[in-house]
Amino acid sequence: MKEILIVEQLKKYFPIRRGFLNRKVAEIKAVDNVSFGIDRGETFGVVGESGSGKSTLAYVLQGIYKPTEGRIVYNGEEATHAIKSNPKLWSKNVQIVFQNPGSSLNPARNVYHILKVPFCAFKIARSGSELRQRIEQLLELVKLPADYIYKYPNALSGGEKQRVAIARALAVDPALMILDEPTSALDVSVQAKIISLLSSLQKDLRITYLFITHDLSLLRNVANRIGVMYLGKICELAPTSKLFSDPLHPYTKMLLSSIPVVSEAEEKAKPKKLPSKGEIPSAADVPSGCVFHPRCTEAMEICFGKEPESIHITDNHEVRCHRIN
Amino acid sequence: MILPLLEVKDLHVEFKIYEGELKVLNGVSITVKHGEKVGLVGETGCGKSVTMQSIMGILPCPPGKITKGNVVFKGQTILSIVENEFKGIKATGISYIPQDPMSGLNPVFKVGTQVKDVIKFNRRDSERATGKRIHETIMDAFKKVKLPDPERIAQTYPVQLSGGMQQRVLIAMALVTNPELLIADEPGTALDVSIQDQILGLLNELVLKENVSILIITHNLGVVRTLADKVYVMYAGNIVEEGSTTDLFEDPRHPYTRGLLASVPKITGGGVAEGIRGRIPSYLNPPEGCRFHPRCDHAMSQCEKERPFLFEIEEDHKAACFLCKGD
Amino acid sequence: MAREVSTGLESVQRGWYKFSRSKMSISGLCVVLAIVTLAVFAPLVAPYPEHVGTFLDFSAVFRPPSFEHPLGTDYVGRDVLSRIIFGYRFSLTLGLTVLSLVVPTGTILGLIAGYYKDTWIDTIIMRTTDTFLSLPPLVLALAIAAILTPNLFNAMVAISFAWWPWYCRMIYSITSSLRNEPYILLADVIGAGKIHILFKEVLPNCVSTLLTKTTLDMGFVILIGASLSFVGLGVQAPKPGLGTMLANGTQYLPEKWWVVIFPALAILSVVVGFNLLGDGLRDALGVEEV
Numbered sequence: 019m020k021e022i023l024i025v026e027q028l029k030k031y032f033p034i035r036r037g038f039l040n041r042k043v044a045e046i047k048a049v050d051n052v053s054f055g056i057d058r059g060e061t062f063g064v065v066g067e068s069g070s071g072k073s074t075l076a077y078v079l080q081g082i083y084k085p086t087e088g089r090i091v092y093n094g095e096e097a098t099h100a101i102k103s104n105p106k107l108w109s110k111n112v113q114i115v116f117q118n119p120g121s122s123l124n125p126a127r128n129v130y131h132i133l134k135v136p137f138c139a140f141k142i143a144r145s146g147s148e149l150r151q152r153i154e155q156l157l158e159l160v161k162l163p164a165d166y167i168y169k170y171p172n173a174l175s176g177g178e179k180q181r182v183a184i185a186r187a188l189a190v191d192p193a194l195m196i197l198d199e200p201t202s203a204l205d206v207s208v209q210a211k212i213i214s215l216l217s218s219l220q221k222d223l224r225i226t227y228l229f230i231t232h233d234l235s236l237l238r239n240v241a242n243r244i245g246v247m248y249l250g251k252i253c254e255l256a257p258t259s260k261l262f263s264d265p266l267h268p269y270t271k272m273l274l275s276s277i278p279v280v281s282e283a284e285e286k287a288k289p290k291k292l293p294s295k296g297e298i299p300s301a302a303d304v305p306s307g308c309v310f311h312p313r314c315t316e317a318m319e320i321c322f323g324k325e326p327e328s329i330h331i332t333d334n335h336e337v338r339c340h341r342i343n
Numbered sequence: 344m345i346l347p348l349l350e351v352k353d354l355h356v357e358f359k360i361y362e363g364e365l366k367v368l369n370g371v372s373i374t375v376k377h378g379e380k381v382g383l384v385g386e387t388g389c390g391k392s393v394t395m396q397s398i399m400g401i402l403p404c405p406p407g408k409i410t411k412g413n414v415v416f417k418g419q420t421i422l423s424i425v426e427n428e429f430k431g432i433k434a435t436g437i438s439y440i441p442q443d444p445m446s447g448l449n450p451v452f453k454v455g456t457q458v459k460d461v462i463k464f465n466r467r468d469s470e471r472a473t474g475k476r477i478h479e480t481i482m483d484a485f486k487k488v489k490l491p492d493p494e495r496i497a498q499t500y501p502v503q504l505s506g507g508m509q510q511r512v513l514i515a516m517a518l519v520t521n522p523e524l525l526i527a528d529e530p531g532t533a534l535d536v537s538i539q540d541q542i543l544g545l546l547n548e549l550v551l552k553e554n555v556s557i558l559i560i561t562h563n564l565g566v567v568r569t570l571a572d573k574v575y576v577m578y579a580g581n582i583v584e585e586g587s588t589t590d591l592f593e594d595p596r597h598p599y600t601r602g603l604l605a606s607v608p609k610i611t612g613g614g615v616a617e618g619i620r621g622r623i624p625s626y627l628n629p630p631e632g633c634r635f636h637p638r639c640d641h642a643m644s645q646c647e648k649e650r651p652f653l654f655e656i657e658e659d660h661k662a663a664c665f666l667c668k669g670d
Numbered sequence: 671m672a673r674e675v676s677t678g679l680e681s682v683q684r685g686w687y688k689f690s691r692s693k694m695s696i697s698g699l700c701v702v703l704a705i706v707t708l709a710v711f712a713p714l715v716a717p718y719p720e721h722v723g724t725f726l727d728f729s730a731v732f733r734p735p736s737f738e739h740p741l742g743t744d745y746v747g748r749d750v751l752s753r754i755i756f757g758y759r760f761s762l763t764l765g766l767t768v769l770s771l772v773v774p775t776g777t778i779l780g781l782i783a784g785y786y787k788d789t790w791i792d793t794i795i796m797r798t799t800d801t802f803l804s805l806p807p808l809v810l811a812l813a814i815a816a817i818l819t820p821n822l823f824n825a826m827v828a829i830s831f832a833w834w835p836w837y838c839r840m841i842y843s844i845t846s847s848l849r850n851e852p853y854i855l856l857a858d859v860i861g862a863g864k865i866h867i868l869f870k871e872v873l874p875n876c877v878s879t880l881l882t883k884t885t886l887d888m889g890f891v892i893l894i895g896a897s898l899s900f901v902g903l904g905v906q907a908p909k910p911g912l913g914t915m916l917a918n919g920t921q922y923l924p925e926k927w928w929v930v931i932f933p934a935l936a937i938l939s940v941v942v943g944f945n946l947l948g949d950g951l952r953d954a955l956g957v958e959e960v
Contacts, residue, residue, distance in 0.1 A: 067535035068506075082855050106861030116852040124853045126874035132853075135871075139862040170681070175622060176387070190860075205386035205562055210606035210618030217615075232536060235608045239615045262610060276540035277610060278565025280592055284610050294537045297505045361687045 019094045021055040022194060022226050023079075028052045028088035030071075030078050034302060046302045048074035050250035052088075053328070056194070061220070061227040063241030063258070065234050065273070069298045071250040072230045073117070076198040079228070080114045081105030110140065113187035117199035119179035123171040129182055130167035133157075136189040156185040160215060177208035181215070188219070196228045201236070213240060235277055238262055243334070246270050249301055249309040252328070256335040265289060266337045268314045308340065316341055346418055348556050349375040349398065349437075349524055354422075355411035356393055356402070358626075365626035367393050369580040369634065369650075370412070375524065375556050380547075382559045382571030382588070386603075388623045390580040391560050395526060397422055398558075399439060417523065435465070438517035442529040444509030448501035455481060455497030458516050465520040484515035487553070488545060507538040514545070518553065525550075525557045530570070532563060543569050564607055568592055573659075576600050579624055579634040585653065586660035596662040598639045633664070641666055688954040695950020701943030709758040716752035724908055732926050742928035744919065750928060753910035754936045760911050761940055764826055764895040765888045771830045773884060776837025777876070781868045783838065784845025796842065799835040807832040811894055815903040822911070825904035829894050833887070840883060840959060844876050878955035886948030886960065889941035896937050912937050 030049040033042040048071045056062040066072040077083045079090070081101050090098045092111065101108045116122035123132055133153045136142075143149040154164045160181040171179055180200060187195055197216070201209040217240070220227060229241055237244050238258060245255040246269065254267040265271050271289045279285055296313045299305060305312050311321040320340050328338045356368035367390050375381045385391045396402040398414055400421060413423035417436060441447035449457060458481045485493035488511040501509055510531070517525055530546060531539030547570060550557050559570055567574055567588070574591045576584040576599065584597040595601045602619040621638035624630050630637050636646040645665050653661035654668045661667075689695050713719050727747035735742045741750040783795035802810070807829075814828035845868075848854055857867050896913030898904035905911025907918060912933050919929035952960055 067537065077855075081859050105859045109860045114856070116856075118852070122852040122856075124871055124875070126877070127871070131870070135857060135862055135866075136860055138866075139857070139860045177622075206564065207386060207603055207606045207619045210616050213608075213615045214617050233608070234536075235610045236615075238610050238612055239608045259612070262612075272537055274610070276537045278536075278540070278543070278563065278569045279610060280564050280568055280604060280607050281609065281611075282593070287611050294541055297507050297538055298535065361684055 020057050021091075022058040022093060023228075024055040024089075024091040025079070026053050026089040026091070028075070028078065028090070029086045030074050030083055031086045044302050046300075047250050047304055048301055049078060050304075052247075052250070052252050054245055054252065054255060056226055056228060057242075059220075059224055059226055060242040061229050061240055063237035063244040064228065064230045064247055065232065065237055065244060066230075066247035067232055067273075067298055069249065069301055070247040071301065072247050073198055075247070076114060076196045076228070076230055079196055080112055081108045082114075106139075109192075110190050111192055112194045112196060113190060113192040114196040114198060115180070115183050115187050115200045118203055119176050119183060120171075120203075122183050123179055125171050128168055128170050129157075129174075132171075132182060133167075133186055133189060136186060140190055142190070152189075156189060159188060159219065160185045175208070176204045177212060180204065180212055184212075184215070184219070188223070191223075192225065194226045194228065196230070198230045199232070200229075202231065202233070209236075216240075234273055235279070246273070249298065249304055251309055251338060253310065253338045254336070260335055262287070266331065266335075266342055267310075267339050268292070268316050268341075269310050272313075308338075345377065347374045347376045348379075348417060349373070349558070350415040351394065351398065351412070352415065353412040354394070354397060354414065355409065356390075356397060357408055357410055359406045359408070363627050366629055367580050367626050368397075369629070371577070371580070371582055372412075372653075373558075373575055373582070375558055377523070378550070378554060378556055380550055380557050380559070380570055380572045382561065382567035382574045383577060384561055384564060384567045384574060385577035386562050386623070388579075389577045391577055393580075394577070395528065395558075395560050399437060399526065435520075436523045438520055438522035438525050440513050440517045440525060440527045440530065443533045444501075444506055444513055445533070447513050448509060450501055452500075453497065454499055454501060454504070454512050458484065458497070458512070458519060461516050462519050480519055481515075484519045485512075487518060487549065488512075488515045490515070506534050507541060510534060510538075510542050511545070514542075514549070518549070518555075522555060525555050527557055527559045527561075529561045529563070530559060531566060532561065539566070546570060564592075564604065576603070579629065580626070581634055581663060582653065583635065583664070584662040586656075590657070590660040594660075596656055596660075596667050597635075597664045598641055598666075599635050600662075685954045689950050692950055692953065694946050695953070698943050698946025698948075698950055701939055702947050705758050705940055705943060706762065708755050709762045712755050712759050716749075716755040718749040718752040719756075721748040721752050722756045722910055732922075732929075735928055741932045742926075744915075744929045745922065745926075750915075750932050753915060754912070754933060757910045757912040757915060757933065757936060758940070760822060760905055760909070761892045761895060761937075764822065764829075765892045767826050768829050768833060768891050768895075769884055769887060771826075772834045773837055773880065776834040777841045777873070777880065779834075780838040780841025781845050781872060784842045784849060785864065785868060785872070787846045787849055795838070799838045799842075802832070802835040803839065805832070808894055808897060811898060812901070812903065815898055820903045820906060822905050822909075825895055825898045828898070828903075829891060832894075833891065836887075837880075837883070840879065841876055844879065844959060845872050848872055848875060878951075879957050879959050882948055882952045882955060882957045883960045885944055885951055889944030889948070892940050892944075893937065912940075 028049055029051060032046040032048060034044040034046060035041060036043045052075065064072050064075065074083065078085050084102050090101060130153060133156055134149060137149055137152060143152050153167060157164055157166060162178065162181050201212050204212065219225065229237065231237060241258050243257050244261050245252045246267065248269050254270045261270065265274055272292050272294050275289050275291045276294055277288065292315055295315065307323045308321040308326050311317045314321065318340060326338045326340045328336050329342055330336045351371055351373040354368050354371045358365040358367055371394055373383065383391050383394065409422065409424050414421050459477055462477050462480055481497060482493050485496060490496050490508060490511050527546065531542045534542065543566065546557065559567060561567055571588055574586065574588055575582050576597065578599050584591065584600045591600065595604055605616040606618050608615050619638055624634060632648045633646040633651050636642040643665060651663045651665050653663045655661050656667050708715055725748055730743050730747035731745060733739050733743040739749050739751065741754065744750055779795050783792045786792050810832040811828040814831055815825055818824040854867060854871060857871055895904055899911040899913030900917045902917065905914045907914055915933040916930060922929050
């Protein structure tokens with residue numbers, strides 16, 4: 019089966035409760051009707067700005083949040099109910115690397131303990147020496163010296179912390195790894211090393227990646243396909259090179275034209291500069307019709323009232339925009 | 344010849360900690376001329392924050408101390424060693440735009456009040472600023488930073504504003520004192536890329552209209568290329584390369600600059616480079632000679648012993664590397 | 671910037687370096703060490719250990735401070751210095767016992783309430799805590815002690831009732847703030863078990879705060895204990911509780927001042943010593959919640 023994961027019409031709404039009786043007065047539509055598939059062994063990129071819902075998507079797929087609605091299919095089998103009722107079992111297949119290295123590792127425990135937790139939770143290793151051996155193997159995988167087991171997170175640099183976080187995710191030998199902004203907090207030269215590590219791990223261990231970030235230029239170089247998220251919806255989904263050479267959705271074009279690039283060649287490759295209008299509204303107060311219409315320079319009358327359907331331009335390029343028809 | 348607005352001359356700064364002395368700044372020299380947009384770019388731990396604190400006069404001494412060099416602003420020495428004691432003053436005419444709008448604004452006061460406070464505490468003119476004049480100044484500043492509906496914004500609390508608007512308020516706060524030099528700390532880094540783009544565009548415009556100079560301190564090479572005319576690249580307390588933006592980005596000479604630019608993912612593709620091997624050195628026992636040599640693929644024996652000073656490659660393009668000596 | 675080393679030992683060394691730079695903290699440490707030494711070795715250190723129990727020597731009544739009796743004698747001829755040294759024993763016993771009851775109870779309840787924040791478990795535990803907190807500790811301790819037979823043990827029980835909510839609340843606040851940290855969420859999802867999460871992930875983050883608060887509290891608990899003794903609900907005469915000594919001696923002011931002033935200074939020394947030590951710990955460990 020080509021796809022390792024299929025997500026269908028996934029929704030995650032958070033209720034806003036007010037008043038003495040805790041009545042639900044509104045909803046934060048963090049993830050709203052998201053559908054995509056990830057092929058085995060590929061890197062699927064999700065790009066979006068803050069408030070787009072990409073981190074919520076990551077948390078739902080890891081089982082930290084329960085989906086409000088929708089289906090998740092894993093390896094061809096229905097998995098939605100299993101994730102809801104037994105997230106522990108699910109986390110053997112899917113592991114997440116969090117964004118902020120500072121808070122993804124327990125500052126009060128050392129590396130040995132941090133890496134021990136998944137082994138003990140899943141009872142993978144029993145004896146102390148076996149545990150020690152496995153932990154040292156993990157450290158070797160992420161190219162950290164074995165004596166790092168005694169170190170506390172505050173003694174590690176940002177890049178080293180992320181390596182430990184990656185090692186922790188690899189402990190259970192997952193088939194899919196969710197990388198939630200894994201390098202956003204790192205310097206660019208450190209980022210390059212972590213990306214390089216992730217690349218080689220993917221080749222050696224044949225892991226599938228769901229790579230979530232706000233950095234489109236990073237995805238240009240690591241992702242096979244990219245989904246662009248805005249206010250909980252995927253507005254465009256295409257193979258990487260197609261997205262960059264022929265972006266269709268106005269939001270994609272806006273994102274691409276605002277990237278601060280470092281060379282003339284890249285400047286020429288950017289789409290024409292669109293005046294970027296306004297800011298992303300709150301997900302509790304989603305605009306009517308097309309969620310992007312208040313900021314869209316190409317908005318038509320229909321965009322104010324009617325939500326656009328996701329249209330397949332080609333087999334693997336879809337857009338959610340009234341202009342594309 | 345017109346004097347430069349700001350001159351940091353061969354600044355050496357050390358910090359005393361439990362384990363010993365951190366020799367952070369190792370001879371930093373920066374010049375900002377009137378109307379110039381200068382970028383100081385470097386990764387975490389390179390010493391750019393310490394440089395910035397030295398310029399603004401807020402370097403904590405102790406544990407910090409200057410061992411050599413000074414800082415001159417508008418011809419006046421604002422930081423130096425006088426009779427073995429560090430002497431620094433907070434210069435008027437320098438305004439600071441903080442990095443993170445969330446922590447730069449006090450959440451319990453209205454935005455208008457905070458701007459008013461800045462005006463009141465920084466009055467350079469001898470005129471008594473009346474309430475009406477202050478209000479006009481605030482509205483003026485808000486219009487300059489393109490805040491919609493300035494009257495209403497002045498009455499809101501920071502938490503009611505979006506990140507982009509908060510950043511504009513911070514820029515307005517920096518402008519109301521009519522500074523000659525703006526120091527922008529990681530402009531737009533805390534914001535989404537589309538908003539960052541707006542803010543950078545705004546800063547570009549303001550520099551032209553308001554006749555201020557701007558010193559941009561950031562780790563983001565793309566931001567520096569968008570905004571600055573001249574760039575200084577910093578590594579481990581040294582300036583390793585300086586030059587015009589075009590020169591530096593089209594023809595980087597120092598191995599660190601090259602490594603850095605290669606590590607930036609390009610939208611034209613090409614994969615991600617391997618990065619720069621090794622890690623930033625400890626300031627307790629920094630490497631002898633060139634501080635970058637342990638990580639450099641082109642290191643020669645000379646690099647381990649002698650410290651390279653800035654050699655001229657072409658006019659206004661210099662690199663601190665023996666490979667560039669005699670170009 | 672990554673520091674080059676940070677094993678547990680190095681952290682202790684660095685913490686000590688920070689601590690030792692403050693003269694106040696070092697004085698606090700010295701005072702506390704002195705008091706603890708005196709208390710532990712009381713029978714060996716006190717010049718007249720037999721004066722501690724029932725003892726009468728009317729020939730030596732109300733002797734002012736002299737060479738044989740450096741702090742004088744009291745109204746039945748007992749050596750004040752020896753009684754104070756043994757008084758320290760009672761105080762420290764009280765402090766240690768109360769805190770060993772209160773700290774684990776409060777911590778466990780706080781951990782549970784914080785982990786289950788915004789559920790009925792949280793509500794029950796924290797509203798109970800709030801109820802206890804609404805009464806001033808001294809008043810609550812007095813009320814309970816008054817119901818029970820007055821002695822040292824019951825004084826400890828009474829104070830424990832008044833003290834546990836503070837720990838519960840403090841640990842609750844730390845736990846609930848860590849509840850949604852990524853590493854806790856992850857531990858949850860991989861099924862690490864609640865006991866593991868609370869005791870092996872959250873609790874280590876509370877250690878500095880607990881240490882600081884416990885140290886600071888020693889002084890205050892001892893003070894409350896002395897207050898109880900002062901009103902007759904704690905250590906009973908003729909046992910040498912510091913508060914009891916104070917109570918019995920006030921009527922002889924101002925002529926026979928040494929019978930009151932020295933026990934008062936003793937109480938002061940304990941409170942100030944632990945306060946300074948606690949403050950020093952707080953600064954050295956970088957604790958903010960206390």
